[in-house]
Amino acid sequence: MPGTxxxxxxxQTVGVIAxxxxxxxxxxxxxxxxxxxxxxxxxxxxxxxxxxxAWTVYARFR
Numbered sequence: 001m002p003g004t005x006x007x008x009x010x011x012q013t014v015g016v017i018a019x020x021x022x023x024x025x026x027x028x029x030x031x032x033x034x035x036x037x038x039x040x041x042x043x044x045x046x047x048x049x050x051x052x053x054a055w056t057v058y059a060r061f062r
Contacts, residue, residue: 010055011055
């Protein structure tokens with residue numbers, strides 16, 4: 001159901017790692033969403049989104 005928290009430890013771990021990378025990238029490297037000078041934040045965000053979707057599909061159909 002959309003909007004409910006996940007009880008999956010691997011998915012929670014991926015979320016925490018993504019959040020930490022986002023905070024460090026924002027504060028240390030100055031990454032901003034929509035910044036046309038750097039593709040790095042978008043690639044990292046897309047990779048973590050793909051991991052989360054793949055894990056959800058895997059968990060749902062196993």
